[in-house]
Amino acid sequence: MKIYKFGGASVKDAEGVRNVLKVLEANGHGSKVIVISAMGKITNALEEVVNAYLSTGKYTEALQPVKEFHLNILQQLFPKKEEPVYAKVKNYFEELENFIQHNRSQQYDYVYDQVVIYGELLSTTIVSEFLTAEGYGNDWLDARNCIKTDSTYRDAQVQWPETQAAIINLVKRDHVTITQGFIGTDSNNFSTTLGREGSDYTAGIFAYCLNADSVTIWKDVPGVLNADPRVFEKPRLLEQISYEEAIELAFYGASVIHPKTLQPLQRKEIPLYVRSFLNPENDGTAVKKGQPISPKIPCFIVKKNQVLISLSALDFSFIIEENISHIFSLFHKYQIKVDLIQNSAISFSVCVDNKFNNLEKLINQLKATFRVTYNTGVSLYTIRHFDDAAIRELEKDKKILLKQTTRETVQIIATP
Ligand code: ADP
Numbered sequence: 460m461k462i463y464k465f466g467g468a469s470v471k472d473a474e475g476v477r478n479v480l481k482v483l484e485a486n487g488h489g490s491k492v493i494v495i496s497a498m499g500k501i502t503n504a505l506e507e508v509v510n511a512y513l514s515t516g517k518y519t520e521a522l523q524p525v526k527e528f529h530l531n532i533l534q535q536l537f538p539k540k541e542e543p544v545y546a547k548v549k550n551y552f553e554e555l556e557n558f559i560q561h562n563r564s565q566q567y568d569y570v571y572d573q574v575v576i577y578g579e580l581l582s583t584t585i586v587s588e589f590l591t592a593e594g595y596g597n598d599w600l601d602a603r604n605c606i607k608t609d610s611t612y613r614d615a616q617v618q619w620p621e622t623q624a625a626i627i628n629l630v631k632r633d634h635v636t637i638t639q640g641f642i643g644t645d646s647n648n649f650s651t652t653l654g655r656e657g658s659d660y661t662a663g664i665f666a667y668c669l670n671a672d673s674v675t676i677w678k679d680v681p682g683v684l685n686a687d688p689r690v691f692e693k694p695r696l697l698e699q700i701s702y703e704e705a706i707e708l709a710f711y712g713a714s715v716i717h718p719k720t721l722q723p724l725q726r727k728e729i730p731l732y733v734r735s736f737l738n739p740e741n742d743g744t745a746v747k748k749g750q751p752i753s754p755k756i757p758c759f760i761v762k763k764n765q766v767l768i769s770l771s772a773l774d775f776s777f778i779i780e781e782n783i784s785h786i787f788s789l790f791h792k793y794q795i796k797v798d799l800i801q802n803s804a805i806s807f808s809v810c811v812d813n814k815f816n817n818l819e820k821l822i823n824q825l826k827a828t829f830r831v832t833y834n835t836g837v838s839l840y841t842i843r844h845f846d847d848a849a850i851r852e853l854e855k856d857k858k859i860l861l862k863q864t865t866r867e868t869v870q871i872i873a874t875p
């Protein structure tokens with residue numbers, strides 16, 4: 460049993476969907492679970508629908524491009540209008556609008572999850588129907604019947620025993636199953652999501668629960684590179700990485716793999732391959748047990764739009780354990796993700812990700828106890844396996860606010 464994951468970039472248009480079939484055919488018809496994300500940037504577009512609805516009560520204008528996008532792909536893939544896929548897609552949009560029209564909740568994260576899941580439901584339905592029409596038999600599975608979570612909307616935590624039981628029960632061993640990444644349900648049967656880019660994690664969950672032989676994530680890059688190609692010039696392919704190293708890279712922000720994906724795979728030593736859907740004949744990167752990284756070269760990671768907060772006690776007393784535990788309880792309360800910590804006797808600096816837009820509330824509460832200064836819009840750069848040349852290259856043209864060095868890693872907070 461193999462697990463494949465196709466992300467938004469691989470199914471961003473009709474050509475992408477046709478290419479999925481090519482990749483599958485080039486890799487044989489064995490038993491598989493294929494996890495698919497929403498098409499292209501549809502999750503962002505659905506976020507706009509949620510924002511418009513919750514801020515103005517109106518949503519139809521924001522939903523229109525989402526409808527047109529999917530209809531356009533349908534028309535290119537299925538020339539006959541009477542194909543059942545048209546009715547299925549229409550039905551999802553009716554369901555979505557029905558939810559919004561009857562919803563009374565103003566709770567952002569809850570509403571968000573009930574709406575954005577349609578991106579994945581639509582994409583998997585279209586891909587599954589297309590494969591069927593082309594003679595590639597498959598079963599479509601609603602991942603919400605498998606991925607059981609708590610009710611932390613937008614950051615749902617997997618309930619492993621229930622999830623494992625459901626997956627074993629619902630996935631047919633010798634079939635090809637198509638299912639959604641990123642989405643699950645809570646105990647009240649409300650939809651939940653696992654966090655942005657969470658489809659990789661879904662692939663890891665299925666692999667763990669099914670004792671799969673491997674997971675392959677199909678990407679628009681040749682594999683895991685030693686730097687984000689959108690930010691750094693001439694990145695190089697990493698051929699092999701250990702689980703520990705891949706977890707570190709993902710944790711520091713290498714956005715090519717979702718950070719939660721690797722732990723379940725490491726537990727069962729299931730290899731993860733990151734390969735190019737554009738050149739499916741190439742090997743790409745293997746994440747598996749073995750040497751930390753090959754070739755051993757510096758790896759550059761950047762997390763943009765971070766916030767650097769510095770705190771000191773109002774009375775110049777020391778920042779002691781008690782203060783630190785209070786500070787962290789506030790981070791937890793406001794879902795603030797901490798990237799880096801540095802403290803001295805009288806000050807405490809922390810670089811955080813304001814993913815859930817709670818920064819203002821946090822700062823106001825911190826100000827009750829501490830003197831607070833902060834910079835928004837800073838970038839956090841990390842170099843793993845650094846050398847002098849790598850640091851020099853990174854530091855040029857930047858205003859450095861903070862630098863931290865450990866044995867294998869240098870981190871620099873800089874503007875922009
Ligand atoms: P998906 O379609 O699976 O959602 P993503 O767009 O989330 O794919 O991830 C792939 C992108 O990640 C690449 O196009 C690349 O720009 C970016 N990326 C960032 N860091 C790296 C890295 N170290 N190696 C490869 N790609 C990276």
Ligand code: ASP
Pocket residue numbers: 466467496497502503578640641654655656657658659
């Ligand atoms: N569609 C979701 C997102 O864009 C999940 C994923 O693609 O992994 O974040």
Ligand code: MG
Pocket residue numbers: 466467656
């Ligand atoms: Mg993605």
